Amino acid sequence: MNVTIVGATGLVGRTMLRVLHERNFPVTTLTLLASPRSAGTTIPFAGQQVAVLPLSAETIPTNTIALFSAGGAASRQWAPQFAERGNVVIDNSSAWRMDPTVPLVVPGVNSADAQLHRGIIANPNCSTIQMVPVLDAIHKRYGLKRVVVSTYQSPSGAGQQGVDQLQAELAGQEPTSRITPLPLAYNAVFHTIEGVGHGSEEELKMQRETRRIMHLDDLRMAVTCVRVPVLGGHAESLAIETVAPIDADVLRAELAAVQGVVVQDDPARHLYPTPQGSSGSDLVHVGRIRRDDSVEHGVLLWIVADNLRVGAATNAVRIAELLLPVPTTPA
Amino acid sequence: MNVTIVGATGLVGRTMLRVLHERNFPVTTLTLLASPRSAGTTIPFAGQQVAVLPLSAETIPTNTIALFSAGGAASRQWAPQFAERGNVVIDNSSAWRMDPTVPLVVPGVNSADAQLHRGIIANPNCSTIQMVPVLDAIHKRYGLKRVVVSTYQSPSGAGQQGVDQLQAELAGQEPTSRITPLPLAYNAVFHTIEGVGHGSEEELKMQRETRRIMHLDDLRMAVTCVRVPVLGGHAESLAIETVAPIDADVLRAELAAVQGVVVQDDPARHLYPTPQGSSGSDLVHVGRIRRDDSVEHGVLLWIVADNLRVGAATNAVRIAELLLPVPTTPA
Numbered sequence: 001m002n003v004t005i006v007g008a009t010g011l012v013g014r015t016m017l018r019v020l021h022e023r024n025f026p027v028t029t030l031t032l033l034a035s036p037r038s039a040g041t042t043i044p045f046a047g048q049q050v051a052v053l054p055l056s057a058e059t060i061p062t063n064t065i066a067l068f069s070a071g072g073a074a075s076r077q078w079a080p081q082f083a084e085r086g087n088v089v090i091d092n093s094s095a096w097r098m099d100p101t102v103p104l105v106v107p108g109v110n111s112a113d114a115q116l117h118r119g120i121i122a123n124p125n126c127s128t129i130q131m132v133p134v135l136d137a138i139h140k141r142y143g144l145k146r147v148v149v150s151t152y153q154s155p156s157g158a159g160q161q162g163v164d165q166l167q168a169e170l171a172g173q174e175p176t177s178r179i180t181p182l183p184l185a186y187n188a189v190f191h192t193i194e195g196v197g198h199g200s201e202e203e204l205k206m207q208r209e210t211r212r213i214m215h216l217d218d219l220r221m222a223v224t225c226v227r228v229p230v231l232g233g234h235a236e237s238l239a240i241e242t243v244a245p246i247d248a249d250v251l252r253a254e255l256a257a258v259q260g261v262v263v264q265d266d267p268a269r270h271l272y273p274t275p276q277g278s279s280g281s282d283l284v285h286v287g288r289i290r291r292d293d294s295v296e297h298g299v300l301l302w303i304v305a306d307n308l309r310v311g312a313a314t315n316a317v318r319i320a321e322l323l324l325p326v327p328t329t330p331a
Numbered sequence: 332m333n334v335t336i337v338g339a340t341g342l343v344g345r346t347m348l349r350v351l352h353e354r355n356f357p358v359t360t361l362t363l364l365a366s367p368r369s370a371g372t373t374i375p376f377a378g379q380q381v382a383v384l385p386l387s388a389e390t391i392p393t394n395t396i397a398l399f400s401a402g403g404a405a406s407r408q409w410a411p412q413f414a415e416r417g418n419v420v421i422d423n424s425s426a427w428r429m430d431p432t433v434p435l436v437v438p439g440v441n442s443a444d445a446q447l448h449r450g451i452i453a454n455p456n457c458s459t460i461q462m463v464p465v466l467d468a469i470h471k472r473y474g475l476k477r478v479v480v481s482t483y484q485s486p487s488g489a490g491q492q493g494v495d496q497l498q499a500e501l502a503g504q505e506p507t508s509r510i511t512p513l514p515l516a517y518n519a520v521f522h523t524i525e526g527v528g529h530g531s532e533e534e535l536k537m538q539r540e541t542r543r544i545m546h547l548d549d550l551r552m553a554v555t556c557v558r559v560p561v562l563g564g565h566a567e568s569l570a571i572e573t574v575a576p577i578d579a580d581v582l583r584a585e586l587a588a589v590q591g592v593v594v595q596d597d598p599a600r601h602l603y604p605t606p607q608g609s610s611g612s613d614l615v616h617v618g619r620i621r622r623d624d625s626v627e628h629g630v631l632l633w634i635v636a637d638n639l640r641v642g643a644a645t646n647a648v649r650i651a652e653l654l655l656p657v658p659t660t661p662a
Binding site for chain 2: 146147148150152170180181182183186187188189190193194195196197198199200220221222224226228229230231232235237239248249252265266267268270272274275276277288289290291292293294295298300302304
């Protein structure tokens with residue numbers, strides 16, 4: 001397969017390269033593109049130095065899988081032009097996620113939707129991607145009634161700028177750029193919020209995208225998204241109410257059998273998912289699985305994943321894998 | 332009033348001294364006690380240096396208000412002996428909180444309970460203290476049906492040792508002591524947990540103590556308590572389901588009128604409660620007040636308070652204020 005990465009110099013773009021390599025994705029040719037400002041460097045891939053070219057009408061390739069992580073504005077401008085030239089765009093921005101003609105896909109949950117694409121497939125929001133495999137497994141067996149989720153998210157979700165702001169502040173320095181005017185260090189802050197009484201952009205994304213991926217338009221969700229001073233990954237505290245009776249011990253075993261999910265749940269021995277512990281992993285980590293006795297049928301649990309991998313790069317590459325020709329079995 | 336502080340050299344003990352001074356508590360004599368290991372220093376109070384004496388059978392004062400913050404073991408050992416000598420103990424540990432003969436008090440919520448004491452009054456858990464004034468105001472008007480809460484707590488809740496572990500790790504040093512074997516820096520961790528499927532100590536405290544303070548033995552609560560790398564205060568994300576219809580705008584005005592509560596809720600302008608923003612304040616900060624459309628009647632909101640002050644020292648001093656003789660009005 002010919003592969004293009006748009007936004008190759010960014011935090012997610014670089015992670016996409018690592019994940020392609022680690023997963024032995026069959027890369028025939030690799031095109032790296034970035035904004036004219038970021039282009040001109042080279043990035044190593046599979047033992048070679050690959051030049052990063054400036055994204056322009058002239059550098060649009062043909063017939064590649066194009067992994068986009070260059071922000072919403074770039075996606076809106078360039079993704080349709082890429083699609084026109086026979087590329088399949090897998091876009092990490094929020095630009096196309098709610099477009100009914102663009103599939104929004106978490107492999108393993110709604111893989112079949114990917115085949116309906118017309119040249120663009122959207123990669124969901126990071127905090128959504130790590131949650132839906134767990135919700136999907138629970139829904140199939142017990143029926144979801146209501147989900148209450150509060151997140152503990154890394155500023156790396158906003159890219160290198162978020163990491164830089166946090167690290168500058170922790171070092172006692174004035175950040176050169178900011179993702180929020182409030183301090184990130186030693187603090188807990190929200191994503192962009194339109195007004196009083198509104199959900200944040202991130203909270204609305206989690207709600208809308210989860211419903212769309214799971215084909216549950218009326219799923220009842222209460223979402224609060226918070227950024228905390230962590231780097232390795234996003235964590236989520238969930239209270240899940242189900243239609244059918246649910247047992248925490250049975251669920252623990254069931255979730256351990258879900259592809260891409262690992263259960264870590266021996267908290268007396270300090271074994272449970274943490275942002276640091278999930279860093280660098282392609283698995284969704286689940287723990288603190290407990291009965292919720294405040295509802296008739298319900299569980300509490302804790303989900304953690306590396307937001308740059310599981311929540312962005314790895315999910316994009318897993319979508320790309322859905323597009324690979326199915327190997328024919330020799331007779 | 333004669334005042335004693337037991338555990339005067341600790342993080343909460345020192346904060347108690349500051350709060351006594353700031354609130355102009357009528358201190359006639361001040362006795363500072365600490366473990367023999369920590370005694371021997373002097374601590375400034377109201378312009379004087381006060382010696383810290385070793386806590387022993389010989390140094391137990393008589394007829395003082397004794398603010399204890401020396402841990403559960405010391406409280407269990409010494410509080411009854413203090414009470415026997417005519418002291419009223421206000422104890423910050425968890426040792427007496429669930430003892431039916433010991434009132435558990437948050438002034439403004441269940442002040443009257445303080446008068447039932449037999450020599451010991453328990454100061455609730457920090458994360459409980461900041462939550463109940465808000466729950467109480469909502470319950471009185473709308474009736475509480477269910478509360479789901481996830482916390483974002485400062486390691487300072489475990490005392491100076493928690494602060495030291497976090498700061499050593501952030502500085503790239505090996506901590507000299509730890510409150511958890513897991514890293515606190517760039518991480519999210521839980522309090523002590525007995526076993527698989529159990530709530531942590533902190534989670535059980537929030538449940539039991541909230542029910543006891545509010546005299547709502549059957550209050551339905553789902554609690555998840557998490558430590559994050561913040562210092563200024565504890566934050567809490569709440570989903571509150573009520574019996575009666577509740578309107579976020581009306582509630583915003585009602586909470587702003589609650590004594591000891593301040594509403595900060597203009598998130599488009601980055602005005603909302605944060606751990607850094609609540610640090611040093613004696614107020615409970617509430618914001619992100621939103622309708623929860625995942626239930627028939629409900630709201631989501633965000634509560635932040637300085638855990639060493641609101642959640643410990645200030646609540647203890649406010650309990651002490653309940654014990655002051657009521658001033659007589661001249662004819």
